[in-house]
Amino acid sequence: xxxxxxxxxxxxxxxxxxxxxxxxxxxxxxxxxxxxxxxxxxxxxxxxxxxxxxxxxxxxxxxxxxxxxxxxxxxxxxxxxxxxxxxxxxxxxxxxxxxxxxxxxxxxxxxxxxxxxxxxxxxxxxxxxxxxxxxxxxxxxxxxxxxxxxxxxxxxxxxxxxxxxxxxxxxxxxxxxxxxxxxxxxxxxxxxxxxxxxxxxxxxxxxxxxxxxxxxxxxxxxxxxxxxxxxxxxxxxxxxxxxxxxxxxxxxxxxxxxxxxxxxxxxxxxxxxxxxxxxxxxxxxxxxxxxxxxxxxxxxxxxxxxxxxxxxxxxxxxxxxxxxxxxxxxxxxxxxxxxxxxxxxxxxxxxxxxxxxxxxxxxxxxxxxxxxxxxxxxxxxxxxxxxxxxxxxxxxxxxxxxxxxxxxxxxxxxxxxxxxxxxxxxxxxxxxxxxxxxxxxxxxxxxxxxxxxxxxxxxxxxxxxxxxxxxxxxxxxxxxxxxxxxxxxxxxxxxxxxxxxxxxxxxxxxxxxxxxxxxxxxxxxxxxxxxxxxxxxxxxxxxx
Ligand code: FES
Numbered sequence: 001x002x003x004x005x006x007x008x009x010x011x012x013x014x015x016x017x018x019x020x021x022x023x024x025x026x027x028x029x030x031x032x033x034x035x036x037x038x039x040x041x042x043x044x045x046x047x048x049x050x051x052x053x054x055x056x057x058x059x060x061x062x063x064x065x066x067x068x069x070x071x072x073x074x075x076x077x078x079x080x081x082x083x084x085x086x087x088x089x090x091x092x093x094x095x096x097x098x099x100x101x102x103x104x105x106x107x108x109x110x111x112x113x114x115x116x117x118x119x120x121x122x123x124x125x126x127x128x129x130x131x132x133x134x135x136x137x138x139x140x141x142x143x144x145x146x147x148x149x150x151x152x153x154x155x156x157x158x159x160x161x162x163x164x165x166x167x168x169x170x171x172x173x174x175x176x177x178x179x180x181x182x183x184x185x186x187x188x189x190x191x192x193x194x195x196x197x198x199x200x201x202x203x204x205x206x207x208x209x210x211x212x213x214x215x216x217x218x219x220x221x222x223x224x225x226x227x228x229x230x231x232x233x234x235x236x237x238x239x240x241x242x243x244x245x246x247x248x249x250x251x252x253x254x255x256x257x258x259x260x261x262x263x264x265x266x267x268x269x270x271x272x273x274x275x276x277x278x279x280x281x282x283x284x285x286x287x288x289x290x291x292x293x294x295x296x297x298x299x300x301x302x303x304x305x306x307x308x309x310x311x312x313x314x315x316x317x318x319x320x321x322x323x324x325x326x327x328x329x330x331x332x333x334x335x336x337x338x339x340x341x342x343x344x345x346x347x348x349x350x351x352x353x354x355x356x357x358x359x360x361x362x363x364x365x366x367x368x369x370x371x372x373x374x375x376x377x378x379x380x381x382x383x384x385x386x387x388x389x390x391x392x393x394x395x396x397x398x399x400x401x402x403x404x405x406x407x408x409x410x411x412x413x414x415x416x417x418x419x420x421x422x423x424x425x426x427x428x429x430x431x432x433x434x435x436x437x438x439x440x441x442x443x444x445x446x447x448x449x450x451x452x453x454x455x456x457x458x459x460x461x462x463x464x465x466x467x468x469x470x471x472x473x474x475x476x477x478x479x480x481x482x483x484x485x486x487x488x489x490x491x492x493x494x495x496x497x498x499x500x501x502x503x504x505x506x507x508x509x510x511x512x513x514x515x516x517x518x519x520x521x522x523x524x525x526x527x528x529x530x531x532x533x534x535x536x537x538x539x540x541x542x543x544x
């Protein structure tokens with residue numbers, strides 16, 4: 001490097017989650033080059049660095065187990081190196097929250113650039129969406145309506161370009177959260193990965209980060225409580241993933257914002273879903289982009305008193321300035337607030353003896369008739385037990401039963417896998433029934449749907465009441481009353497609790513042990529207890 005590169009120029013880190021093990025992020029070297037050009041054009045000095053990348057499709061037992069580890073990698077890389085600002089590149093589900101959590105604990109000037117969704121899947125004249133159609137086609141396969149060859153062909157037609165899942169799953173939700181939080185540039189949520197505007201956005205972000213450093217605008221000035229409330233409402237309006245609940249709480253607590261599960265219900269419930277995208281609706285992210293993208297949604301929220309308009313964003317403007325002139329080009333894809341796609345949705349936070357610290361359900365993905373339901377529990381002790389018994393024609397279950405899955409929470413799995421949307425038993429599917437009430441301490445893929453109660457806290461492996469449920473117990477769900485109750489007497493529960501033994505950990509060394517010993521419950525963001533908060537950018541014992 002010529003000496004003048006070091007003379008007074010802001011040093012900008014480009015934090016890259018490129019990896020061949022993360023198929024959604026394999027175009028990030030190109031994206032990073034666009035960021036680099038932008039930084040150079042604005043007089044900065046770019047230095048790209050890799051951090052642990054979390055591929056949703058390949059990592060076992062679940063990418064979520066490693067979110068906190070990747071956040072530590074990002075945090076220490078950003079703090080330990082002589083950086084003045086950072087551009088974060090993320091796409092696949094966990095890559096976004098992990099590196100933003102890490103950056104939040106350092107609090108340098110920061111811009112996030114998402115990798116963008118894949119183009120729409122096209123199969124036999126129909127649009128098909130990642131995840132969502134995999135779930136539905138898997139059930140068709142199990143019900144004998146589809147051959148394995150047809151399933152494979154459809155899957156290859158589904159994933160035909162660079163980018164992350166193009167349904168409104170967790171990756172698209174988190175890219176939308178980035179834009180709603182103001183930590184990404186306008187347009188961040190929806191430009192497809194292969195759209196030239198994605199590259200332009202990356203270049204503009206590269207230019208902009210240099211100015212943020214010069215103005216000393218740190219992440220804490222962007223990620224305020226108001227910004228998180230904007231994101232919660234945006235999540236409701238897009239019909240976003242339940243995973244955003246955990247991730248946003250974890251990110252907020254890194255930057256010192258006390259965001260709680262109850263904030264999700266207080267701020268977000270009752271907000272209408274405006275966006276007609278799978279898994280709740282019909283369209284895909286490419287359609288969302290062409291209809292105007294997230295700025296249209298934020299404008300609708302702002303015009304209906306549901307936006308903190310003066311929240312600062314990384315392009316230097318307040319949020320309202322970015323979105324006030326946004327126009328919608330397709331009202332079938334993005335509905336107006338006066339004529340919403342679904343009314344009063346958001347995330348509902350449930351309480352009761354089964355979930356004293358909370359559980360959640362996404363009403364927009366649920367069957368309305370099942371949102372008030374009382375049924376007999378059919379309990380699976382863990383995911384192996386579920387797989388062993390679900391196809392058994394003698395399993396005692398009918399469509400009124402409540403499927404209960406234990407020991408799939410943060411400590412129990414470990415990592416809190418996306419298994420909460422348990423597939424229905426074949427004998428029920430064959431009768432044309434497509435939804436039942438399912439409850440667990442697990443998560444659910446953002447691309448999935450159904451009347452699925454998730455994130456029960458405390459989880460079974462931590463001794464929550466969920467661990468005490470037995471097949472045949474009655475369970476009562478009432479979403480309107482925010483209630484989830486195990487209809488068993490307190491004395492009987494106390495007797496069962498006295499006999500309860502915690503499950504043996506799968507591994508007792510290394511990161512798995514660190515994780516299980518320190519992970520917080522889902523209601524607290526499932527971060528590691530010692531990572532909550534910020535250490536800032538100062539490096540103790542810096543002798544230089
Ligand atoms: Fe990466 Fe869905 S597998 S976003």
